[in-house]
Amino acid sequence: MADLEIRDLHVRTEDREILRGVDLDINRGEIHALMGPNGSGKSTLANTLLGHPSYEITAGSIEFKGEDITEAEPHERAKAGLFLAFQYPVSIPGVSVANFLRMAINAKREQPIQVKEFRQQLQHAIELLDVDRSFTSRPLNDGFSGGEKKRAEILQMAMLAPDVAILDETDSGLDIDALRTVAEGVQRLHDEQGLGALIITHYQRILHYVKPEFVHILMDGRIVLEGGVELVERLEREGYDQIRQEVGATAGATGDDGV
């Protein structure tokens, strides 16, 4: 049994069905890539896994570490060891990065973390993510550049040490230096802490720095193709259109409202 098991997941928003039967297994220590064109349902899957209230699960289930979390509150999923790095991180004015991290860490614990231990962890994460010390005293994401926001996401991930992290287009909008830092951070958390990751991306760029063992391609709300890292290379050569034609012919997918 996998750590994160997604079975026949159907999800809709107010106006339409977006996921139409997704199956996915992710374990600690595994790096997965989920790729797909715009509008295929990637972000919907990410948000649904953490329990965003705007997405309604109409069928299927999500199990995490043997528990059914299909209906769980977002904070319960987080406490269980899931993490979502947001595509568009939200600014939290008035709360410093360090204070927010302390709150998030303490939310997971019985006893508040000792100051010394917290400082050590923070120092380690700062070095990992190559950010300035002053970064942690700034209000979270407030006035941050795009690259700073994504670094702050990975910094939080490093501190919260989840079992499985979903990275929702963490690579988009990053220059190559920031991309490399972020990607190497993910790779090291995988190597050092046994992080399991689902890297959601529209592009292939980030996958030059983080090597996924499993690649899934999402189209029109279904996973239409799965394989190893060779799938990334094929996608680079052929593009989504070619793959769509192929799977459309074999699987009979209509792709009526897809992009």
Place this chain on the structure above:
Amino acid sequence: MSEPGGETVGNGRTPVQVKAGRHREATLYHALAGAGAGDGRSLAELRTAARIAFESLDLPVWRRSGFWSTSLQDLDLDALDADSPHDGVPEVVTRTLPDRPRAGRIVQSAGAVVALELDPQLAEEGVILCSLEDAFREHEELVSRWYSKRLTLDRHKLEAANAAFWTGGCFLYVPQGLVIEDPFEIVYAIARPGVAQYGRTLVVGAPTSEFRVHEYDLAEDFDAAEEGVRQALHAGAFELYLQDGARCRLAQVQDWGSGEVYDVSTRLVAVGRDAHCHWLPALVGGHLVRQHLELAVTEAGGDMAFRGLFFAEAHEHLDVFAVDLQETGPSGGDVHWRGAATGESRASFEGLIQIDPGAQKTHTYLQIHSMMLSPKARIDAIPSVLVSADDVSASHGGTVGELDETGIFYMQSRGLDRAAAVRVIVEGFFEPIVHELQDEPLQEVVRRKVAAKLAAAREDIEAYATSR
């Protein structure tokens, strides 16, 4: 958050003629802006004049065209007692005030001063801290020079009541050149219903003095189901005069609790030549609160920062009129307030920048940000500008916001439950103001008050958030 944007009148380089009154259509109140009642008359004469005014005036009702009124007509003034007994320092005072080093403390409960302490060293250096009654007995010449210098006594019935009937009171005098790090604490407390408290404070900072004043306005939570009188009143008058080069950080924590306490007060700060005042009221509770808060820069080189926060809950009614008055230039002003409302509370914040003729080279800015935490709560934020000089800059701006569902989900995804996430957002919203208190014990008091308000409104806030 939506950004309604701001409006700029003049920019200091390009003189702009602004017609007086242009931005005043929807507003309710006027600045005192000038000489008060203390014009050489004795205290007895002033009390008599005030009593005559009191007897001829009705309880006030303030109406702004269509959408706002503040009415004292539910107040049963005859049932309240200005001489009601007290039992020493009320428990709410010991419970609320931080245990910290201080320059002095004066506590008034109901109509009498019940505790007074002053650092003996400071007394030796000429600091005076005593009841205003004692000050009139022992320092009459000094007190008379400042008493009611800019406060009037007959604009409305409760102002007249204060001027006529005040008892106890507080007088603080900081002599020339004295710099005092620890704060003077001035406390007005109401321990039970039935009290009419006419609080009267006079503070004078002599030239180049530097000091801090922390005022606390506190009441016990009255049990609404109790028999008999349920109401209490605080009608306050506060005046602070800063002479040449004096500097004061003035903060006020007002929490009248959950009882039916009415507070109708006028507070005035006058900043003299090259003097500076940082003024920060935190208004976090009261059944009906109407505050006239006027910060006047009266001489060249004067400067001020006027910060404030308010948080209304349940059925509270809060009406704040904050004035940034610039009488001469060059001078400066900077006003920044933040307010939130839950339940079915009503809050009106009217912020006025008034620049008098001749106050050239004045630069001032006013911003008001508000956050609605329930569908039935309402905040009206009305910035207004009244400019009578042509080489100035005066601008205002603000935002109106609700709880951001995306932000809540973001924090939940990090393990905070919904209530904690809401608390982070609201505390973060107030933090820029709280931070400016620059006094750790006082910051803690204010943060605890905000947290308690949030906890009380928790169900209400959750219901609102999930309904959207």
